[in-house]
Amino acid sequence: MDINLPLILMIAVVVTGVVWLGDSLLLAKSRRRAAEQVDQQYAHLPEDKKRADQGYLAALHKAIKEPLVVEYSKSFFPILAIVFVLRSFLIEPFKIPSESMVPTLEVGDFIVVNKYAYGIRLPVFRTKIMDLGSPQRGDVVVFFPPHEDRYFIKRLIGVPGDKIQLRDNVLYVNGVKMEQEFLGKDPVSRYGAACWGDYQIVNETIDGKKHLVRKCPTGGQGFNERTWTVPDGHYFMMGDNRDNSLDSRVWTDPFVPDRNIVGKAFAVWMHWNEGLPSFGRAGSIK
Numbered sequence: 001m002d003i004n005l006p007l008i009l010m011i012a013v014v015v016t017g018v019v020w021l022g023d024s025l026l027l028a029k030s031r032r033r034a035a036e037q038v039d040q041q042y043a044h045l046p047e048d049k050k051r052a053d054q055g056y057l058a059a060l061h062k063a064i065k066e067p068l069v070v071e072y073s074k075s076f077f078p079i080l081a082i083v084f085v086l087r088s089f090l091i092e093p094f095k096i097p098s099e100s101m102v103p104t105l106e107v108g109d110f111i112v113v114n115k116y117a118y119g120i121r122l123p124v125f126r127t128k129i130m131d132l133g134s135p136q137r138g139d140v141v142v143f144f145p146p147h148e149d150r151y152f153i154k155r156l157i158g159v160p161g162d163k164i165q166l167r168d169n170v171l172y173v174n175g176v177k178m179e180q181e182f183l184g185k186d187p188v189s190r191y192g193a194a195c196w197g198d199y200q201i202v203n204e205t206i207d208g209k210k211h212l213v214r215k216c217p218t219g220g221q222g223f224n225e226r227t228w229t230v231p232d233g234h235y236f237m238m239g240d241n242r243d244n245s246l247d248s249r250v251w252t253d254p255f256v257p258d259r260n261i262v263g264k265a266f267a268v269w270m271h272w273n274e275g276l277p278s279f280g281r282a283g284s285i286k
Contacts, residue, residue: 006088007124013080019073027070034063088123089115092263094142094151100239100246101153103186103201103212104140105265108273109281111153113142113263126259135159135235135261137173138206140285143237144260146253153265154247155211158236164228166249169220169242171204179205186214195219195243211286212240219243233258 042056050056066074086092096109105111115121120130126144135141139156158164158173165172170180186199195216204213220243228248230236234255239245248254271281 004124009080009084009087010124013077013084016073016077016080019070020077023066023070023073027067031064031066035060038063084123087115089120091115093269094153094265096153099244100241101140101155102241102244103214104155104240104285105153105268106271106273106281108271109268110270110272111265111285112267112269113265115263117264117266118261128259135264136207137162138209138211140265141235141237142262142265143235143256144262145237145251146256146260147251151262152237154237154239154245156235157206157238157248158228158230160230160232160234162230162236164230164236166220166223166226168224169215169217171206171238173206180213181205181210183212199243209286214241214243216243223249228254230255235261 038056038059041059042050042053045053045056092113092115094111094113096105096107096111099107117133118135119128119132121128135156137156137159140153141156142151142153144150145152157171163174165175171178181203183201183203186201196218197216200215200217202213202215203210226249228236234257236248236254237256238247238249248256265285267284268281269279271278
């Protein structure tokens with residue numbers, strides 16, 4: 001079961017914030033009164049002697065000491081609040097868990113996602129409160145699929161109204177062929193890969209933007225007779241590893257609703273799968 005980190009973080013922010021606020025409004029006053037009483041008890045001492053008196057210092061410390069939960073809440077609330085705002089409204093890190101986006105993204109890539117590229121959404125509830133843009137064909141998008149409540153990352157292939165087709169493992173959008181330039185065979189041996197023939201790496205062009213795709217020369221035949229028309233408010237997603245990706249082509253409900261969009265992946269900042277972390281793959285995502 002995936003951990004709902006945004007929900008946990010939101011609860012942590014609310015709890016620590018409420019504890020801090022409650023202490024400021026209620027408990028802090030009683031501590032100040034207790035400190036004033038200690039000062040009155042030692043009023044007969046000159047100020048310099050009072051500050052050196054161990055009895056006075058011990059009594060004052062006991063009077064003003066914050067409960068442990070308040071102390072921790074004051075320490076953690078600002079940090080948690082900053083992290084919550086950054087992750088919820090600006091950028092959020094993700095780790096790539098599968099090969100569905102090979103060769104663009106490898107297992108173990110750590111990416112950053114722009115959370116405001118497509119509008120400002122309330123964290124956890126996903127309700128859009130400010131529209132700043134819309135997903136475009138060719139974007140690499142993090143989202144929740146229609147059938148699961150966990151993050152997926154795929155390339156956006158179809159926007160509302162698009163007619164999507166695959167013929168002999170070549171993509172057509174609204175009847176227009178998305179050109180593929182053969183670059184060579186996949187140089188990496190993929191464990192468990194099933195393909196009659198060597199996998200190919202091609203440069204696919206969508207709306208003038210090029211990106212890498214890994215495909216099997218004998219794959220995709222099962223989609224030749226399929227056509228998908230994207231409804232309003234929904235999107236069609238596919239992995240760049242075209243013959244090893246669970247995406248809109250195979251889901252019972254193939255279309256991702258707009259409210260399930262999390263953000264646009266724009267950069268790889270680290271790779272760490274085995275051994276030591278590496279920054280050799282750091283760079284923008286195409």
